Amino acid sequence: MAKGDCTDAGGDCWITRFPDQAPAGPNRAFERRLMQDFIAILSARLVGAFERLGFDPKWARAQPADRPDLADFQCNGAMPAAKSVGEVPRAVAERIVADLAEDPDLAEANCAGPGFINLRLSDAALTRRAEQIAADSRAGASYVAVPRRIIIDYGGPNVAKPMHVGHLRATIIGDAAKRLFRFRGDEVWGDAHFGDWGFQMGLLIAALAEERPDLPFFDPALRDEYPVESPITLEDLERLYPLAAARAKEDSASRDKARRATAELQNGHPGYRALWAQMAAVSRTAQKREFGALGVEFDFWYGESDADPYIPEMIEDLAHKGLLVEDQGARIIRVVRAEDKRELPPLLVVSSEGSAMYGTTDLATIVQRSRTIDPDLVLYFVDARQSDHFEQVFRASDLAGYLQRDQLEHIGFGTMNGPDGKPFKTRAGGVMKLHDLISQAVDKAQARLDEAGIGEDFSPAERADIAHKVAIAAIKFADLQAVRTTNYVFDLDQFMSFEGRTGPYLLYAAVRIRSMLRKLRESGNESGPIILSDPRERALVLRLDAFDAALRSAYDKRMPHFLCEHAFTLAQAFSAFYANCPILEAPADLRASRARLAEVTLRQLLLTLDLLGIEAPERM
RNA sequence: GACCCCGUAGCUCAACUGGAUAGAGCAUCCGCCUUCUAAGCGGACGGUUGCAGGUUCGAACCCUGCCGGGGUCGCCA
Numbered sequence: 283m284a285k286g287d288c289t290d291a292g293g294d295c296w297i298t299r300f301p302d303q304a305p306a307g308p309n310r311a312f313e314r315r316l317m318q319d320f321i322a323i324l325s326a327r328l329v330g331a332f333e334r335l336g337f338d339p340k341w342a343r344a345q346p347a348d349r350p351d352l353a354d355f356q357c358n359g360a361m362p363a364a365k366s367v368g369e370v371p372r373a374v375a376e377r378i379v380a381d382l383a384e385d386p387d388l389a390e391a392n393c394a395g396p397g398f399i400n401l402r403l404s405d406a407a408l409t410r411r412a413e414q415i416a417a418d419s420r421a422g423a424s425y426v427a428v429p430r431r432i433i434i435d436y437g438g439p440n441v442a443k444p445m446h447v448g449h450l451r452a453t454i455i456g457d458a459a460k461r462l463f464r465f466r467g468d469e470v471w472g473d474a475h476f477g478d479w480g481f482q483m484g485l486l487i488a489a490l491a492e493e494r495p496d497l498p499f500f501d502p503a504l505r506d507e508y509p510v511e512s513p514i515t516l517e518d519l520e521r522l523y524p525l526a527a528a529r530a531k532e533d534s535a536s537r538d539k540a541r542r543a544t545a546e547l548q549n550g551h552p553g554y555r556a557l558w559a560q561m562a563a564v565s566r567t568a569q570k571r572e573f574g575a576l577g578v579e580f581d582f583w584y585g586e587s588d589a590d591p592y593i594p595e596m597i598e599d600l601a602h603k604g605l606l607v608e609d610q611g612a613r614i615i616r617v618v619r620a621e622d623k624r625e626l627p628p629l630l631v632v633s634s635e636g637s638a639m640y641g642t643t644d645l646a647t648i649v650q651r652s653r654t655i656d657p658d659l660v661l662y663f664v665d666a667r668q669s670d671h672f673e674q675v676f677r678a679s680d681l682a683g684y685l686q687r688d689q690l691e692h693i694g695f696g697t698m699n700g701p702d703g704k705p706f707k708t709r710a711g712g713v714m715k716l717h718d719l720i721s722q723a724v725d726k727a728q729a730r731l732d733e734a735g736i737g738e739d740f741s742p743a744e745r746a747d748i749a750h751k752v753a754i755a756a757i758k759f760a761d762l763q764a765v766r767t768t769n770y771v772f773d774l775d776q777f778m779s780f781e782g783r784t785g786p787y788l789l790y791a792a793v794r795i796r797s798m799l800r801k802l803r804e805s806g807n808e809s810g811p812i813i814l815s816d817p818r819e820r821a822l823v824l825r826l827d828a829f830d831a832a833l834r835s836a837y838d839k840r841m842p843h844f845l846c847e848h849a850f851t852l853a854q855a856f857s858a859f860y861a862n863c864p865i866l867e868a869p870a871d872l873r874a875s876r877a878r879l880a881e882v883t884l885r886q887l888l889l890t891l892d893l894l895g896i897e898a899p900e901r902m
Numbered sequence: 903g904a905c906c907c908c909g910u911a912g913c914u915c916a917a918c919u920g921g922a923u924a925g926a927g928c929a930u931c932c933g934c935c936u937u938c939u940a941a942g943c944g945g946a947c948g949g950u951u952g953c954a955g956g957u958u959c960g961a962a963c964c965c966u967g968c969c970g971g972g973g974u975c976g977c978c979a
Contacts, residue, residue, distance in 0.1 A: 321918095345918060348925095358921055361959085371959075395922050396959065440979070481978055527978085541977080586979095612977055624905040627976045640979050666907075667973060674976095696907080697972085705972095734941070752941095764915075767907070769972070771914065780941040782927040783915090790941050798938050835918065847916075850926085861934095861943040902939090 317424045319830045320411065321345065323387070324355050324401060331381040337363040337374070344401065346828065353390075353400035354824060360397040371397030405814050412812045412823045416878050421886035422829050425467035426837070432470050433651055434460045436663035437573065437580070440477035441565040442486055442523045444516075445572045445716040447706050447772070448665070451695050454761045454895065456663035457578045458842040459693070461893045466837055471655060475647070476569075476585030478562050480640050482527075484544025486519065486561060487554055488536065489526035491543070499553035508553065512560035516568050519561060545637035548590065562587070572716050577754065577895055589646035592653075593638055596646050597631065605681055606631060617677035629674040644675045648684050659689050661840070666694030666767065693840045696769035698761070706772050719774075723753035726778045727786075736902055748899045753778075755785030755896045762894050763846040783850055785896060791853035792891065792898040795884040798865065802877050805866070809881055810874025818859040822879060825855040829886055833893075842894060849890040856883045 318326075324344035332342040341359030348356065360375035375393035382391045382401075390402035415422035436456020439445050456472070464470040491500050497513060498504055530537040547554040566583070573579065597613075600606045605615045611634030618626055629641045638646075651657060662672060672692035680687040700706045708714045728749040731737060737745050760777040764770035780786045814820050825848075832848035835841065865876045891898060 348917095348922065352922085356922090361921070365959085398922065438979090477979060485978095530978090610977080614976075622905095624975075630976055633977045635977075637977090639977065641976090664979095668979080669906080670974060671979085694907095699972095730941085736939090736941085768915090769908080773914080776914070776928075779928075782941090784927085784941085786941060787927095790939080794939055794942085801938060831918080843916085844918085847926095854926090857942060858944090860938080864938070866938050902941095 317414075317418065317420075317422060317830070319422065319424075319827050320355060320403065320407075320824075321831050324357075327382060327385060327387075328357055328359065328378070328399075331378045332359065332363065334381060335374075335377055338366065346824075346831075347400065349400075350821075352394065354403045355401045357399040357401070358397075360393070360399055364397065375399050405820075408820060408823050409812050409814055411827055412814075412879070412882070415826050415829075415886070416812065416882040419885075420465075421882060421889050422826060423465070423833055423889075424830050429467045429469060430658040431655060432463055432468050433655060433657045433660045434463065434470060434472050434663065435475045435660065436460070436472065437474045437578070438477060438664060439474065439565075439569045439572075440482060441562050441585070442477075442482035442519060444520050445569055446713045447698055447716060447719055448713070449716060450719070450757070451698055451761055452663050452665065453573065453576060453578055454758050455693075455695055455766060455842060456661075457576075457895045458758075458762055458845070458893060459661065459663065459840060461895060462833070462837055462842070462845070465893055466833060471581040471657075472579075473582040473584055474569075474573075474580045476562075476566065476583070476587075477640075478558075478565075479548070479586035479590060479638065479643055481540065481544050481637075482523065483547055483558055483561070484540040484542070484637075485526040485530055486522055487543040487547060487557060488540040489522045490514070490518075490557070493522070497557075499557040501553065505552055508556035512564055514557070514561055514564060516564050519565060541633070541635045541637065545633075545635045548637050558587075575717075575720055575750075575754075576758075577897060584647075586640070586643040586647070589643045589650050590638070592646040592649045593642060596649050600631065600682055603682060605678070610634065615678045615681065617674050617681070619677075626670065626673060626677075629678045631678075641671065641675055641678075644671075645678055645682075645684070648675070648679045648690070652684050657685075657689070659691065660685065662690075662692045664692060664694065666696060668692070669694050691840075693766070695766045696764075698772045699769055700772060720753065720757070723757055723774060723778065724749050726774065727752040727756070730778065730780055731902075740901075744899075748902045751897055751899050752786050752789060752902070755789050755891075755898075757785070758894060758896050759785030759788065759846060762842045765843050766841050788849055788853050788887070788891060788896070789898045789902065791856060792884060792887050793900075793902050794860070795856065795880050795887070797901060798860075799877065799880055799884065801866065802873075807873060807877060809878035810871065812878055813871060813875040815872060815875075816859075816863050818855070818862050819876075819879060822855045822859045822883065825852045826882060826886060829890070832890075845890055845894055849887060849894070852883065852887055852890070856880075856887075 321344050325342060328342035328344055329339040332339045341363045342357065343359060344355045344357050346355060347353040360378055361371040364371040364374040372393065375397040378399055379391045379393050382388060385391070387404055387407035388401055389404040391399065393399050434456055437449065437453045439449055460470055460472045490497065498508055526540065530540050543554065547558055562585070597606070600615065606613050607616060609628070612630055613632040614628040614630050616628045629645070630639045631642050631645070633639055648660070651660060664672070669692055676687050676690040679685050679690060698706050706714065731745065731749055731752070737748060756777040763783070777784055814823065829848060832844045836844040859879070863876055865873055865880065868876060888898060
């Protein structure tokens with residue numbers, strides 16, 4: 283259950299709590315029947331009409347109208363249906379419209395243009411749906427038909443490096459997906475999958491061995507009794523890694539040394555193992571803090587190293603199945619297929635040095651997950667540039683009979699660029715640390731709050747909390763709003779402009795509703811039956827109804843931007859309503875109705891934001 | 903070179919996968935605060951959807967060819 287759902291007792295959720303009409307317990311069949319949005323309802327009616335008239339019902343789909351001046355919903359299916367049987371589109375549309383004529387939910391059904399079917403809902407139907415959403419703790423959201431067991435692999439921090447802006451997308455998008463899949467009813471595990479077992483560890487070990495050979499880890503006489511307190515600090519790691527990586531790139535001798543150290547670590551060198559454990563711990567502590575600042579938690583804080591115990595057996599198994607091939611001193615699996623347009627390189631399982639590569643650990647992680655969780659699906663939220671790598675691993679898994687190809691999905695995404703359109707860099711030209719980025723955003727938020735004189739009478743702690751929430755909302759919303767697969771421009775000033783389509787706008791919208799409902803409560807007002815008396819109220823209810831479609835799109839396509847779109851259009855619809863429909867001064871019945879509309883809007887908005895990983899303050 | 907992604911208003915991005923008049927937000931301009939938080943609302947301006955063909959009732963979307971940008975192409979992750 284999502285955190286901001288407001289169904290649990292406690293917290294300041296009184297405003298949004300409603301008695302749930304559904305029976306207690308997970309009676310999903312009941313809820314599914316209850317919770318149909320208009321797209322589902324109207325599509326079902328259209329399917330009936332198409333079938334009665336002898337047309338393929340696959341075209342019978344309702345969708346929100348492109349022309350709100352003409353309709354609430356439309357169906358374009360008469361045109362392709364007519365085409366398939368060689369009839370006149372307009373005539374087909376007219377027959378379908380005639381079939382729908384008696385529907386009591388429709389105030390209007392007619393055809394327009396070459397064969398569009400326009401549907402206008404009756405106020406009664408709209409009011410009924412509004413009450414239904416208002417009475418639902420999930421604000422009108424449906425569940426998936428068949429829940430699945432799903433592992434979501436995201437974040438992917440590297441032990442050797444501090445988290446930087448490159449990790450932002452993987453973390454934010456993956457976390458939003460985790461929340462969404464869980465909310466829709468799947469059983470979901472999020473795994474950070476730390477990069478803690480590859481060449482980067484060998485690089486660090488080799489670099490340390492050179493810089494501080496006196497450390498006990500490098501004493502061959504010593505077998506245990508290594509220091510309990512880490513002599514290595516986070517600063518050491520951050521300083522050493524770039525140096526070592528740069529040197530290995532140019533100097534093949536130091537690269538070979540690091541590769542040997544990698545292999546020795548993996549083969550059980552006691553000193554290296556002890557050193558590794560301390561570096562991993564130091565780094566993990568720091569990274570948990572970074573994730574914490576972003577409000578991101580994992581169910582598993584596993585790393586590549588956790589797959590290590592599965593590797594020997596896996597290699598044996600692969601060899602036994604005849605998949606492993608010796609090639610240039612390495613052991614590989616060939617994954618090419620006849621239909622490939624371009625030759626896919628083989629998956630490297632054992633390097634010529636005898637070490638595990640990242641393909642090895644990824645494949646072994648599949649074995650591990652298959653044994654421990656037995657998931658129906660594993661989603662990898664990793665940069666699109668690694669698509670070839672995942673294709674190799676997934677094919678290898680399929681060939682070896684671990685998880686099937688269709689149980690594994692790489693959800694790639696574009697890179698985050700700077701305002702110049704090139705990969706994001708600091709002014710000095712380096713990679714910006716996540717920590718610095720967040721601090722910058724918080725400072726900017728704080729400055730803007732001061733400037734606007736917001737929360738002058740709040741405690742410093744609350745002000746700091748608000749600034750942090752505004753900063754995180756700005757960063758996350760900007761990221762999630764961009765279509766996942768494309769690159770986007772990271773422009774903090776724009777995200778922090780506090781105007782228009784931004785996270786802060788949404789927080790503001792939510793806070794404003796909260797504040798108004800607080801006032802209503804203080805003056806003893808209750809919410810009551812919904813009455814649609816103004817076009818803005820009608821438009822707002824249509825937006826509320828569109829929530830489930832946004833959830834389904836975001837879920838099916840693994841594209842959180844549909845949720846952003848929904849949050850924004852909902853907030854916009856509410857703002858228009860708010861600006862034009864007075865509540866406190868309205869007559870009693872309208873006041874009660876509008877209070878209920880405000881309550882349900884708030885609940886749905888907070889829910890949507892929560893699914894995006896965005897938390898709104900109580901006031902600001 | 904081969905193979906993927908992208909090219910839409912001055913800028914940043916949408917467009918429910920082939921449908922109507924291509925939509926938002928910035929920016930610019932014009933109205934709204936003695937009225938529930940103006941981080942807001944209403945309106946205006948802004949387009950040969952990179953270019954050229956093709957497919958059909960209909961194309962930003964599908965096919966072909968160019969032009970431009972990004973990415974990937976076995977012992978890094």
